[in-house]
Amino acid sequence: MGTFALFRKFSPRFTRCYVRYQHVDSSKLFLTEFGDPAKVVKKEEFALQLADMASKQVLVKMLQAPINPADINTIQGVYGVKPNLPFTLGNEGFGIIEKAGSEVKNLKVGDWVIPGTNAWGTWRSYALEEEKNLIKIPNDLDPAMAATLAVNPCTAFRMLQDFETLSKGDTVLQNAANSAVGQNVIQIARHLGFRTVNILRNREGIEKLKQDLQDLGADYVLTEEEFRASKLFKNGELAQPKLVLNCVSGKAVIELVKAMAENGTLVTYGGMSRQPLIVPTSAFIFKNIRLVGYWMTRWNWQHGSNSTERKDMLAMLCNMAKQGSLVAPKHEFVPLDSFQEALARSCDTTRFHETKFIFKF
Amino acid sequence: MGTFALFRKFSPRFTRCYVRYQHVDSSKLFLTEFGDPAKVVKKEEFALQLADMASKQVLVKMLQAPINPADINTIQGVYGVKPNLPFTLGNEGFGIIEKAGSEVKNLKVGDWVIPGTNAWGTWRSYALEEEKNLIKIPNDLDPAMAATLAVNPCTAFRMLQDFETLSKGDTVLQNAANSAVGQNVIQIARHLGFRTVNILRNREGIEKLKQDLQDLGADYVLTEEEFRASKLFKNGELAQPKLVLNCVSGKAVIELVKAMAENGTLVTYGGMSRQPLIVPTSAFIFKNIRLVGYWMTRWNWQHGSNSTERKDMLAMLCNMAKQGSLVAPKHEFVPLDSFQEALARSCDTTRFHETKFIFKF
Known part of the structure; x- marks a missing residue:
């Protein structure tokens, strides 16, 4: 003291x-x-x-x-x-x-x-x-x-808001779903009425982890292997996602791109695999996907980290937290x-x- | 007969x-x-x-x-x-x-x-x-x-027009510069007042080929190896390109991305290497680049292949051709x-x- x-x-x-x-x-x-x-x-x-x-x-x-x-x-x-x-x-x-x-x-x-x-x-x-x-x-x-509050929930919120106009019931696909941003995506997407398909690396205690994410509001939680074998989008159980959030990069991006809807957007905000993204050429030409990046720091530079827009976002997130829908x-x-x-x-x-x-x- | x-x-x-x-x-x-x-x-x-x-x-x-x-x-x-x-x-x-x-x-x-x-x-x-x-x-x-007239010059024209707002003197970087689209890019870019940096695979008769492209109006023509070693953008001789056109894909995309300006756009319209694109994660996050695709067929579907917009474009290209600035x-x-x-x-x-x-x- x-x-x-x-x-x-x-x-x-x-x-x-x-x-x-x-x-x-x-x-x-x-x-x-x-x-x-x-x-x-x-x-x-x-x-x-x-x-x-x-x-x-x-x-x-x-x-x-x-x-x-x-x-x-x-x-x-x-x-x-x-x-x-x-x-x-x-x-x-x-x-x-x-x-x-x-x-x-x-x-x-x-x-x-x-x-x-x-x-x-x-x-x-x-x-x-x-x-x-x-x-x-x-x-x-x-x-x-x-x-x-200031970094990860804001990152999740902006990525869900700024790249695609999603409607209630639309699906968002993400990897690294157990990351801090991933957990925020699950909760904010649920709050906004979007469904989430969440990919995780297989690891010890995976079933507990899946349950934790489902408890946060995740609609689907799959390991990378399960996702690769999954027919979720093929069998029409879910519409193909227009928005995909990538924090892993590497070869796994190929699977994300395959799952994406035509004209969809893949937002990269991290590279946990420490590998570059691998993206099939045909997806750009024939599927017309676009790949962009997101960095909270840049958003703050561009919008003013003390701007009304940021304060409004923080107020909304605090409100969600107080209601218990964001932890x-x-x-x-x-x-x-x-x-x-x-x-x-x-x-x-x-x-x-x-x-x-x-x-x- | x-x-x-x-x-x-x-x-x-x-x-x-x-x-x-x-x-x-x-x-x-x-x-x-x-x-x-x-x-x-x-x-x-x-x-x-x-x-x-x-x-x-x-x-x-x-x-x-x-x-x-x-x-x-x-x-x-x-x-x-x-x-x-x-x-x-x-x-x-x-x-x-x-x-x-x-x-x-x-x-x-x-x-x-x-x-x-x-x-x-x-x-x-x-x-x-x-x-x-x-x-x-x-x-x-x-x-x-x-x-x-209907495919390659239109592809080149749309890629130069639709993704970035370029000003006279701005630089466009492209690979496969000797392809039909590549040759059109050189000529239309010159017509519009943009400078082009053109990358080619090294091959027999490369010096003749370089001269041919320069005769079409190319500002810089470099082999892949020469481009990798080049300091064109580093030494400030040229501003980094906001628009990059990719018809090759594969690992060479890494070099393109390194050369790109912050917030720039890379448009993929082909994959001559038959390899997927390899893109560093950091370029999305810290450089805020975006990657999109271009397909003339889709543009025609979306705009109407018999639309006024297409007819205007064709008229402009025919005019360029009659003036001898498009061959x-x-x-x-x-x-x-x-x-x-x-x-x-x-x-x-x-x-x-x-x-x-x-x-x-």
Whole structure:
């Protein structure tokens, strides 16, 4: 517990005066070179000076922040944007307002907030920030949901909305269905009235996993082998999907393309197989499919990560969460001090996506 | 020479009466089963009864009709549409009106025409057809240009127009640059003010071939190996292409994708390598490229092969041809009787696209 917190605990009134010239004990994870996440990430402990807080700023105490695949790739130096170093890590998470400057209008002590911008640096225990760079979220959400709201559910929502005009009852096909995005796709698609066909790698405990996804609202869950042998679309049980979401790439794309409806769209947002996509030429010419990509970061750049459109989307997702129709992915909390172990385990791509590690501050 | 032609030669006036109850000796190439083009294509000679000609019909004497890759694939039974059998072959070509019915309004004897519909069956010496199913073209075009107007130049034109909004000076990248479509792309792009970077397979006589394409207006012509080593886009000599046209597929797509501009479009209209496309996942996500397909047949279905839009396009292309800025691809005339040899040679994919065989009736 930092000096500030200790004082506050025993004397709220005293603290209010005291913080004007005091600090909070803070820590952050940061990067000075790219490389193996278990090795190059450094932790710094420092005193965040509250005297530096401007009148339009708030003091945010971070509560939770997940480790996403994009964080791992950023640390490895293989992500789509390479940040300038040194770089404070963490792209999503949520915090609580502990103090608000005199000119802060829309946020107050006790509010929950998420960053309004990409790559804000959520792996830190405290931050001073202007209110315009933060987005308020309801403070009665499941905390793990709040921590994982900004990236994966938004990715799932946009992919379901922005590429094909789907009607109720239409089918969406996806692989990597157990990934965090995959779980969000299942839930948001159900909310919007679309059916989902979900492909998984075969693995230990597959029946339990299938049941978990069905419990989230998945209509069909199949292993890659089962999907290849399946006649779901051939026997007319389901209309061929106009929208296909790909997080795996590699040869398996051929099966996705075979299943697609004429004029359909395949959206690639990940490449878990670490292989390029293999796509039959004839599908482009005679089936007129199109292949596009999706990257949440780009959408935020293009639309403004603090835009009305993003706030509306977040509000809808929060509403779904509060109704219980959107839940956080399977996760495990870790203290910031265990960051090396958590990062090492997050790099194990054989177990990638089985559980998401969330730093709890 | 048929009976009709013989009579006409000696007595035009007599013929005019005579044809009312006579016939023309006609022949056609047709299919009763799919398979090896040199074996399954049959020729039929028959008397086309002119007494059957309706008042809204014309008698078309076909003059020239090319063998296109699509014809070969149709015969092999591997094309995107499998016609009902028996099927009269030939998808493009042009003819001359030899006789017009009393109610024909817009066509007259001596006019040149091309089919208004897909798969009309151009590999026949004569046809009776309603004027609404034919499109008049100028009868002072180079005949080989007239014969090859409907498929490849239209494909090139649509691909240059329909997928990206290009400005003068923008670059278009294509492979299979020596194919008939490739040659059209070079010429139409130059006409529209776009620069072209053209990739070829290395082969015997490559320097001559490069010069030929430069003479057509190609800005850069490179072998696959030269393109891979090239720094054209890296050194800023040229802006990265927003539009890339692919007729080869296979691994070489990786090089195309590397060269592409962010948010660019790769249009696939062929797969000469007989390999699927190999596309890096990261290009979809971080570069936001999109991959689409193009098929002239589909465009004709969607827009109407006899539509105003198609007629406008053909008029523009004919105008380019008359100005000398669009010429027919390298070609070799063959009589219909030599169809077996011509088809066999057209199946030799190692020499595919080096010369186009055109039936001359």
